[in-house]
Amino acid sequence: MAVREILQIGHPVLRQRSHKIAHFDAALSSLVDDMIETMHAAPGVGLAAPQIGVSRRLIVVEMPDDEDYPNPGERWVVCNPEVVRTSRETEPGQEGCLSVAGYVGMVERPVSAIIRGQDIKGKKLRVKAEGFLARAFLHEIDHLNGVLYVDRAEDGSVMTVKEYEQLLQEQAAEQEADLAEEMEIEPAQDARVHI
Numbered sequence: 384m385a386v387r388e389i390l391q392i393g394h395p396v397l398r399q400r401s402h403k404i405a406h407f408d409a410a411l412s413s414l415v416d417d418m419i420e421t422m423h424a425a426p427g428v429g430l431a432a433p434q435i436g437v438s439r440r441l442i443v444v445e446m447p448d449d450e451d452y453p454n455p456g457e458r459w460v461v462c463n464p465e466v467v468r469t470s471r472e473t474e475p476g477q478e479g480c481l482s483v484a485g486y487v488g489m490v491e492r493p494v495s496a497i498i499r500g501q502d503i504k505g506k507k508l509r510v511k512a513e514g515f516l517a518r519a520f521l522h523e524i525d526h527l528n529g530v531l532y533v534d535r536a537e538d539g540s541v542m543t544v545k546e547y548e549q550l551l552q553e554q555a556a557e558q559e560a561d562l563a564e565e566m567e568i569e570p571a572q573d574a575r576v577h578i
C-alpha cells in the first residue's frame with residue numbers, strides 16, 4: 384500500500400474519459416488499497432482513480448464517522464459506476480475536491496441517486512444514496528468523465544477555504560447579534576470536507 388500523489392486541476396488526465404475496468408485481479412485490488420490509503424491521508428471522503436493518474440472507472444467513497452452525515456463510517460468501492468436514476472429534486476451544497484486543493488464552491492445536485500456498478504471481484508452492486516452521500520457519488524462519477532465540480536459550481540461561488548471560513552464566521556456573528564444571548568449557536572460547518 385502506498386499514498387499516491389493527487390493530481391491537481393490543469394493536469395490532462397483529470398479531463399479524460401476514463402476506461403472501463405475489465406480485469407478484476409490482484410493489480411486492481413492493490414490499486415484500490417492505494418486509493419483508500421491516499422483518501423485517508425488527504426483526508427477526503429472520496430477519490431476517483433484519475434485523481435492519482437490512473438484513467439480507469441473506479442471510485443472510493445467513505446462517509447465520516449459522524450451522525451451529521453448519511454451512512455456514517457460506511458465505505459464503498461465501485462468499479463464501472465453508473466448513475467441509474469437521480470431525484471428530480473435538487474439542492475445546493477458546498478463542495479471541495481482534492482484535485483482543486485484549498486477551494487470550495489456551491490454546487491446544485493440531486494438530493495438522491497441510485498448508482499450501480501461492480502465490486503472489486505466484478506460482482507454487481509447497487510447503492511441508494513441520499514443527501515451528502517449522493518453528492519459524493521455524483522462528484523466522483525463526474526471525475527470519470529473528466530468533469531470537475533468547478534465546472535458545475537454557481538457563478539462566483541468558488542472561493543478559498545479561508546474565505547469560506549471567514550464568511551461562515553461573519554454569518555455566525557450576524558446570527559449571534561440577532562439571537563437572544565441565552566440561545567446556543569451551532570458551530571460553523573467544517574469547510575474541509577473534500578471529495
Ligand code: NI
Pocket residue numbers: 479480481482522526578
Ligand atoms: Ni474530487
